[in-house]
Amino acid sequence: xxxxxxxxxxxxxxxxxxxxxxxxxxxxxxxxxxxxxxxxxxxxxxxxxxxxxxxxxxxxxxxxxxxxxxxxxxxxxxxxxxxxxxxxxxxxxxxxxxxxxxxxxxxxxxxxxxxxxxxxxxxxxxxxxxxxxxxxxxxxxxxxxxxxxxxxxxxxxxxxxxxxxxxxxxxxxxxxxxxxxxxxxxxxxxxxxxxxxxxxxxxxxxxxxxxxxxxxxxxxxxxxxxxxxxxxxxxxxxxxxxxxxxxxxxxxxxxxxxxxxxxxxxxxxxxxxxxxxxxxxxxxxxxxxxxxxxxxxxxxxxxxxxxxxxxxxxxxxxxxxxxxxxxxxxxxxxxxxxxxxxxxxxxxxxxxxxxxxxxxxxxxxxxxxxxxxxxxxxxxxxxxxxxxxxxxxxxxxxxxxxxxxxxxxxxxxxxxxxxxxxxxxxxxxxxxxxxxxxxxx
Numbered sequence: 001x002x003x004x005x006x007x008x009x010x011x012x013x014x015x016x017x018x019x020x021x022x023x024x025x026x027x028x029x030x031x032x033x034x035x036x037x038x039x040x041x042x043x044x045x046x047x048x049x050x051x052x053x054x055x056x057x058x059x060x061x062x063x064x065x066x067x068x069x070x071x072x073x074x075x076x077x078x079x080x081x082x083x084x085x086x087x088x089x090x091x092x093x094x095x096x097x098x099x100x101x102x103x104x105x106x107x108x109x110x111x112x113x114x115x116x117x118x119x120x121x122x123x124x125x126x127x128x129x130x131x132x133x134x135x136x137x138x139x140x141x142x143x144x145x146x147x148x149x150x151x152x153x154x155x156x157x158x159x160x161x162x163x164x165x166x167x168x169x170x171x172x173x174x175x176x177x178x179x180x181x182x183x184x185x186x187x188x189x190x191x192x193x194x195x196x197x198x199x200x201x202x203x204x205x206x207x208x209x210x211x212x213x214x215x216x217x218x219x220x221x222x223x224x225x226x227x228x229x230x231x232x233x234x235x236x237x238x239x240x241x242x243x244x245x246x247x248x249x250x251x252x253x254x255x256x257x258x259x260x261x262x263x264x265x266x267x268x269x270x271x272x273x274x275x276x277x278x279x280x281x282x283x284x285x286x287x288x289x290x291x292x293x294x295x296x297x298x299x300x301x302x303x304x305x306x307x308x309x310x311x312x313x314x315x316x317x318x319x320x321x322x323x324x325x326x327x328x329x330x331x332x333x334x335x336x337x338x339x340x341x342x343x344x345x346x347x348x349x350x351x352x353x354x355x356x357x358x359x360x361x362x363x364x365x366x367x368x369x370x371x372x373x374x375x376x377x378x379x380x381x382x383x384x385x386x387x388x389x390x391x392x393x394x395x396x397x398x399x400x401x402x403x404x405x406x407x408x409x410x411x412x413x414x415x416x417x418x419x420x421x422x423x424x425x426x427x428x429x430x431x432x433x434x435x436x437x438x439x440x441x
Contacts, residue, residue, distance in 0.1 A: 026346050028321050029103040032110055034347055039423035042414050049434045053113075053427075056106055058082040062152045066144050078130040078149045082162060083109035085124035086433050087117055089160055091371060092126035093167025093200075094174070096142075100129035104321065108342055112371065115364040117426035119403045121375045126162055134169050135291075146174050150181040157182070159196045165374050166200040168245070168320075172212070176205045196381035199374035208377035210392035211370075216250025217393065218369015219340045221400040222361050223255070223314065226336060229408065235259030238312040240334070242266045243319030244283065244293055247340050247367065251316055252280035264302070264310040267319070269294035271307035309333060317344035324349045332358060339363040354417065362419035364426070365407055372399050 060080040065073045082090045092112040105127045113125025175198040182197045201207035241248045244267045261277040269292030308328045315334040321343035329352035338361045411421035
């Protein structure tokens with residue numbers, strides 16, 4: 001007998017299935033290289049440029065000790081992968097997660113290279129990470145971990161060389177700790193010139209208005225362009241969100257203001273469903289108090305399988321990479337996927353989605369709002385300026401809209417999917433710069 005959707009038995013069975021499910025067989029970096037190769041078929045590339053882009057320029061691995069609150073020392077492994085800087089200083093987030101791997105950070109760094117090129121942000125690509133579980137550490141321990149990692153990176157980062165930012169598991173407070181540590185490692189005479197060593201800082205410590213919501217805001221701008229292109233009304237449409245951290249929660253909150261209805265949401269604590277709508281602001285308040293969506297009274301608990309099969313117009317994965325497998329892709333009941341997360345779709349799932357005519361707004365387009373507003377913050381620090389939110393949002397909207405239509409024009413002209421088109425546009429720009437500059441010596 002089949003358990004009723006949302007029943008205790010159904011949820012328990014889903015938990016057991018999730019525990020028994022094997023790890024994804026696809027390697028994130030290999031998935032990226034396959035997608036890149038597909039795009040290179042449609043973007044004329046010099047042979048040496050293909051070779052250069054196939055691996056990161058620098059791979060920095062740091063093993064560093066930190067004293068814990070109980071007086072014992074613990075050894076942490078930190079990564080900073082610098083993929084390419086032909087377009088400008090390395091740029092990319094710093095991730096704190098217990099499953100961080102070298103290949104994961106390599107793939108994320110490469111995506112940053114193409115994301116910046118697509119959006120015409122004058123940065124290159126980088127990414128960092130420390131393998132740890134933030135919930136297992138106190139605030140003081142996280143501060144010591146962050147400051148020691150910053151110190152040990154030394155001159156491998158810099159305000160005109162490599163500029164970190166927040167990512168999964170990190171926030172504005174950690175960026176302020178990084179900034180303060182780096183500033184105190186340099187001469188007093190130019191200490192304040194180092195403020196732009198990181199972006200995503202708190203507003204009071206040199207951050208930008210609109211930075212916290214920037215990635216989610218960019219996702220919504222992309223969805224709006226997609227809707228306008230197809231004559232689709234967002235007011236009254238339904239959507240689901242996987243992952244309810246910074247990106248997922250802001251995306252949901254902004255979409256709700258446009259009249260869209262959140263019908264299902266999932267995070268690390270479980271899945272929820274309410275066909276009448278889940279109020280994002282109330283759920284955000286609940287998560288801030290309880291650490292996750294589980295137990296929220298405004299929706300029904302469902303299994304993860306039921307979450308992915310929920311009827312909706314738009315599905316927004318905003319969690320980890322490789323979440324949408326072929327099996328999940330076959331069960332999706334949406335017309336479009338907006339990749340708020342980096343690399344959430346496996347290669348097998350991509351093939352299924354193409355067969356089912358489910359359109360995908362790819363990660364390097366959909367979630368580029370974060371790096372765009374990071375660039376704005378960097379510029380404001382450099383010029384000693386402070387822009388109002390309206391100016392930030394207006395500039396972000398312009399850059400997202402321009403890049404979206406460049407991607408779509410390429411896709412239509414070449415008859416390719418959006419991901420291939422977005423990567424190809426970025427590759428053409430990078431290839432042009434290499435042709436103009438050459439390779440020294």
